[in-house]
Structure formats: C-alpha cells, structure tokens
Amino acid sequence: MTISRRPKEPAKLRRQILDAAASVAVARGLGEMTVEAVCLGAGVTKGGFFHHFPSKAALVTALFEDLIERFEAALAEAMAADPDPAGRFSRAYVRELTTPDSVGSDKLWVASAFAMLSDPGLRDRWGDWLAARVAAEGEAGRAGPAMARLAADGLWLADLCGSGATGDERAGLVRSMIAMTRRETE
Known part of the structure; x- marks a missing residue:
C-alpha cells in the first residue's frame, strides 16, 4: 500500500499561519489570539504550527x-x-x-x-x-x-x-x- 503525502511547502505553510494569525488578531486582538484559533484558521496541526513558530510570542514577533x-x-x-x-x-x-x-x-x-x-x-x-x-x-x-x-x-x-x-x-x-x-x- 502506498501512502500519498502532500509535498512539503514550508514557506507556503508559514504564510498560511501568518495570514490566519493576522485574521484572528484583527477580529479578536492579539491578546485573544490563541494557538488553537490560528491552527484552525490556517488548517494546520499544533505540530505544524510549532515547527514554524516555537511560541505564540514568536508568532506575534513574526x-x-x-x-x-x-x-x-x-x-x-x-x-x-x-x-x-x-x-x-x-x-x-x-x-x-x-x-x-x-x-x-x-x-x-x-x-x-x-x-x-x-x-x-x-x-x-x-x-x-x-x-x-x-x-x-x-x-x-x-x-x-x-x-x-x-x-x-x-x-x-x-x-x-x-x-x-x-x-x-x-x-x-x-x-x-x-x-x-x-x-x-x-
């Protein structure tokens, strides 16, 4: 059995996370921007999120x-x-x-x-x-x-x-x- 995997596109995934974070921050404010909300908006797992950003603070800085x-x-x-x-x-x-x-x-x-x-x-x-x-x-x-x-x-x-x-x-x-x-x- 062959497992199909999406090609890795780290730059695209990072951009998705940043765009989702921007949407959440505008809608709720940075204080209410959670990792869960950003992951949901970006369509990524927490693992995917933390691969690109080691913390919420790192995401805010980015x-x-x-x-x-x-x-x-x-x-x-x-x-x-x-x-x-x-x-x-x-x-x-x-x-x-x-x-x-x-x-x-x-x-x-x-x-x-x-x-x-x-x-x-x-x-x-x-x-x-x-x-x-x-x-x-x-x-x-x-x-x-x-x-x-x-x-x-x-x-x-x-x-x-x-x-x-x-x-x-x-x-x-x-x-x-x-x-x-x-x-x-x-």
Whole structure:
C-alpha cells in the first residue's frame, strides 16, 4: 500500500499561519489570539504550527516583522514615484498612514500598536526600524519631516479613536503634513 503525502511547502505553510494569525488578531486582538484559533484558521496541526513558530510570542514577533515588511514595500513604491528626494520618506509615511485601504491603515496595525505598548521588544524593533529609515533617507534631525510623521501618527490614532478629521479638514491636514516634509524647521 502506498501512502500519498502532500509535498512539503514550508514557506507556503508559514504564510498560511501568518495570514490566519493576522485574521484572528484583527477580529479578536492579539491578546485573544490563541494557538488553537490560528491552527484552525490556517488548517494546520499544533505540530505544524510549532515547527514554524516555537511560541505564540514568536508568532506575534513574526507577524509584526511581516507587517513592517509590507509597510516598507509600500513606502518604497511611494518613494519611487516621488521625484523630490528631500523628505520623500516622510511624505510616503504620511500618505501610507492617512490613505484608506493602504498598508498603513491595515487593521493589523491597531493590534500591533497596542502590543507595542506592552512589549518592549516590539517597541524597540519599531523604533530601530524607523530611526534607521529616517537616517538612511537623510531626514534625521530635520524638524519638518519629523513633525509631519508625528502629525500623521496623531491623525492615525485619532482615526482609531473615532475623533479624526474628515472631508476638507482632513485633506487640508494631510496637505499641511506633506508641506512640512519640505521644510527644515517651523
């Protein structure tokens, strides 16, 4: 008797687990994301899960890393379309956080933002990534781009809390943030 086995596709299985974890985290929050729920969503056994992620904490870190990678790719695409190199990282950052249906507005950021509040490792990872990108783009120490990024973070948080600006007011705020990326100081 011959036993048929599926070909092993570890990258595909890992992606399934990450996608299932993202769905659970968005629906329930990271605190309520269980290994069982992720396994069920991914269609894998606990053994399959633990082969790829030694713990729930490792999964959360991998999920956060995956989100940063997707954000990075979206920023790179936006930056490639921007002919002005001065402040272009911050302009891309502002647009990603303020544009509906962009990677920066992904609901997984909500779960990740709350996880960063209680997880110093995630907080450090985000801070290190942002500082490295700001430095690499020559924006370190430039007040205008920094204010624009911080304002975009604030608008993102206000949107999350239901107190964000809408319509013409929002469009004006985003235009002002974009203009800040072109200034050294205010």
